[in-house]
Amino acid sequence: MRTDYSPFFRSTVGFDRLLNLLETAEGAPGYPPYNIERSDEDHYRITIAVAGFAEKDLGVEVKDNVLTVTGKREAEAEKPAYLHQGIAGRAFERQFQLAQHVVVKGARLENGLLHVDLERIVPEEKRPRRIAINAPELKTIEGQKAA
Numbered sequence: 001m002r003t004d005y006s007p008f009f010r011s012t013v014g015f016d017r018l019l020n021l022l023e024t025a026e027g028a029p030g031y032p033p034y035n036i037e038r039s040d041e042d043h044y045r046i047t048i049a050v051a052g053f054a055e056k057d058l059g060v061e062v063k064d065n066v067l068t069v070t071g072k073r074e075a076e077a078e079k080p081a082y083l084h085q086g087i088a089g090r091a092f093e094r095q096f097q098l099a100q101h102v103v104v105k106g107a108r109l110e111n112g113l114l115h116v117d118l119e120r121i122v123p124e125e126k127r128p129r130r131i132a133i134n135a136p137e138l139k140t141i142e143g144q145k146a147a
Helices: 006-011 016-026
Strands: 034-040 043-049 058-063 066-071 092-097 102-110 113-120
Touching (some): 043 066, 058 113
Antiparallel strands (some): 043 113, 058 066, 066 092
C-alpha cells in the first residue's frame, strides 16, 4: 500500500525534501539487509550484510550528504553448477541520506559484514550555549527609606 503525501505538499512550505525522502523510502529495495546502530548521541554505525563480496567488489562514496554503498562481483571464469544458491551475489546500490554535520569516519569489511562508522560533528558555533542575563543594578537614593 502506498501512502499519499499530496495533502502535505499542499499545506506545508519547505518540507518538500523531507516528503520526497519519505516517498522514496517506501519503495526501497530489501537487498542487501542492513542495520543502523546508535552507540551514543553522536556516533552511528551502518552494518550491511555483503556475504560473498570481497573488498575489491565494494564501493563506499559520500556526495552531497548521500552515502552510497555499491557492490558488484567480478564475473567468474567458470560458473559452478549450483544445486541450491541461497547466497545472493547480485550487484546492488544502497543509499543513505545523512543528516547535516554527519561525516563518515571509516569503513571496514569483517566476516561478511561491511561496517560504516559515522559521527555527527556539530561546529561550536552551532551548539547550544548559555546566555548570561544582565540586569541593571538598582541604585538607592541616599537618605530615603525603603517603603
